[in-house]
Amino acid sequence: MTSSVVNGGISFWYADDGLPAVREPLPGDATADVVIVGGGYTGLWTAYYLKKAAPFLRITVLEQKFCGYGASGRNGGWLYNGVAGRDRYAKLYGHEAAVRLQKAMNETVAEVVRVADDEGIDADIVRGGVLEVARTPAQLARLRAFHEHELSYGETDRELYGARETAERIRVADAVGSAWTPHGARLHPVKLVKGLAAAVEKLGVTIFESTPVTEVRAGRAVTPYGTVRASYVLRCTEGFTASLKGQRRTWLPMNSSMVATEPLSEEQWAAIGWEGRETLGGTWRTRTCTRSAPRTGGSRWAGAGCRTGSVRGRTTTGVRSRRRWRHCGTSWWTSSLRWRGCGSRTRGRVCWGGAAGLVCVGDAGPGDGAGLGRRVCRVGGWRRRIWRGGRCAIWCSWTRGRAAPRS
Numbered sequence: 001m002t003s004s005v006v007n008g009g010i011s012f013w014y015a016d017d018g019l020p021a022v023r024e025p026l027p028g029d030a031t032a033d034v035v036i037v038g039g040g041y042t043g044l045w046t047a048y049y050l051k052k053a054a055p056f057l058r059i060t061v062l063e064q065k066f067c068g069y070g071a072s073g074r075n076g077g078w079l080y081n082g083v084a085g086r087d088r089y090a091k092l093y094g095h096e097a098a099v100r101l102q103k104a105m106n107e108t109v110a111e112v113v114r115v116a117d118d119e120g121i122d123a124d125i126v127r128g129g130v131l132e133v134a135r136t137p138a139q140l141a142r143l144r145a146f147h148e149h150e151l152s153y154g155e156t157d158r159e160l161y162g163a164r165e166t167a168e169r170i171r172v173a174d175a176v177g178s179a180w181t182p183h184g185a186r187l188h189p190v191k192l193v194k195g196l197a198a199a200v201e202k203l204g205v206t207i208f209e210s211t212p213v214t215e216v217r218a219g220r221a222v223t224p225y226g227t228v229r230a231s232y233v234l235r236c237t238e239g240f241t242a243s244l245k246g247q248r249r250t251w252l253p254m255n256s257s258m259v260a261t262e263p264l265s266e267e268q269w270a271a272i273g274w275e276g277r278e279t280l281g282g283t284w285r286t287r288t289c290t291r292s293a294p295r296t297g298g299s300r301w302a303g304a305g306c307r308t309g310s311v312r313g314r315t316t317t318g319v320r321s322r323r324r325w326r327h328c329g330t331s332w333w334t335s336s337l338r339w340r341g342c343g344s345r346t347r348g349r350v351c352w353g354g355a356a357g358l359v360c361v362g363d364a365g366p367g368d369g370a371g372l373g374r375r376v377c378r379v380g381g382w383r384r385r386i387w388r389g390g391r392c393a394i395w396c397s398w399t400r401g402r403a404a405p406r407s
Contacts, residue, residue: 011074012260012302012350013190020066020194023209029226032060032206037213037221038236039063040072044196046234048115051203059205060228062221064212064240068193071239074354076258076302078279079112080130081105081183086153102153106183112192113185121195123187128277130184133166135174147179157182170274184279213237215245239355257353260302269299 010019034050036043039061047059063069083105090098109127116123134140147160159180161169166178201207215222220229237244241251264272274280 011190011258011352011354013073013077013188015350017188017190017194020068020197023066023207025210026062026208026223026225026228030060030228031058032228032230033058034060034232034234035221035228035230036061036234036236037216038238038240039067039197039207039209040070040236040238041068041193041196042072042238043234043236044193044200046236047200047205048196048203051200051205055204060230061200061205061207062211062213062223062228063207063209066209067197067207068190071354072193073190074258074352075189076279077187077189078130079109079125079185079187080279081109081155081181099154102155106155109183109185115199116192116195119195119199121192121199123189123192123195125185125187125192126277127182127185128279129180129182130281131166131169131178131180131276131278132281133170133172133175133178135172135176137176140177143177143179150181155181155183167273169276169278170280171272180278186277186279213244216247253355255353255355257351258302260350261300263300274301 034057036047036059043061043063044067047061050057051059061067081102083101086098086102089101113125113127115121116125132143132146134143144160147158150158161178161180163176166172166175169178169180197207211223211225213221213223216233216235219231219233220227221233235241235244238251239253242248242253
């Protein structure tokens with residue numbers, strides 16, 4: 001497997017769509033009503049909905065590289081309704097509150113599609129849902145249990161398929177069953193993040209790029225170019241949180257790899273099926289696949305490879321990490337070919353990787369040591385979420401440093 005994409009610069013998505021136009025860095029000390037640290041999906045969606053809800057707010061986004069440089073521009077192109085920690089949320093706030101949370105996540109898929117349409121963002125979105133496939137009796141038992149668990153949270157439009165119905169959707173080798181939810185879509189993540197950044201600017205939000213924030217304090221974000229003071233500081237850094245002063249162990253960066261194929265022929269697609277363009281997952285290990293948009297340089301499919309922890313709480317972008325990602329991608333590719341039955345002629349063409357914030361190992365209350373008017377809040381979620389908590393920054397109560405949606 002060969003690769004022309006090097007981590008630290010771009011992903012396949014950027015190689016396909018091109019790097020964004022350069023924005024200016026912070027010119028010096030500044031003030032705002034809200035300062036958002038991080039220009040990925042979390043930060044940009046938060047800025048979008050805040051500005052929509054309160055147009056008078058002066059909102060500033062600070063991004064260390066360029067918008068979408070991190071996981072937002074390197075992920076697998078998934079948009080779906082999954083939410084991490086839902087069972088724990090149910091224990092804390094009650095089952096009905098968790099059902100409302102899941103309903104909001106279901107509606108979020110349609111919301112992203114709606115906003116993209118309203119803002120004229122062509123992100124190659126195809127709303128085909130999410131299909132989870134089982135290949136062994138043990139996997140099928142787990143899949144059925146998972147399906148019933150999702151039904152208990154109100155997702156009644158889910159469907160459970162047998163081997164024949166699964167094969168009618170996609171021909172996965174040895175598949176014995178699958179479960180499908182309509183609450184999912186496939187898209188081009190870079191086109192979405194570029195379009196979202198442009199939409200946010202059009203609303204009047206100020207974005208400064210090439211401006212690394214070195215420290216977040218109550219009511220201020222410190223950078224090498226100056227300090228931005230604001231009534232509210234929202235930390236939307238996820239996998240890059242460990243680089244902030246005093247935050248090394250707040251989030252554990254998790255490095256993950258991606259692989260994309262060479263363009264597949266019509267004969268290969270006919271053998272595979274996949275006419276519904278569902279995002280595809282398996283229940284035996286973490287395997288995520290999505291057939292990328294036909295406009296991304298050919299009809300390819302891409303998938304997430306292995307995940308590895310960071311070294312001493314830091315994101316890794318060096319040569320050793322690039323070799324690790326290529327090795328992970330190659331290993332994943334070999335197993336996925338057997339799994340999907342695509343044939344030995346199908347090759348992985350591009351491999352890339354990046355860091356995401358998957359594990360919170362520490363948590364501080366909002367605005368510790370500060371008055372009620374000087375709050376610091378962490379907003380964000382898991383790397384595969386295209387939409388990560390943007391609206392909950394508006395309809396929320398600040399609890400344990402994270403935004404908890406109200407009923």
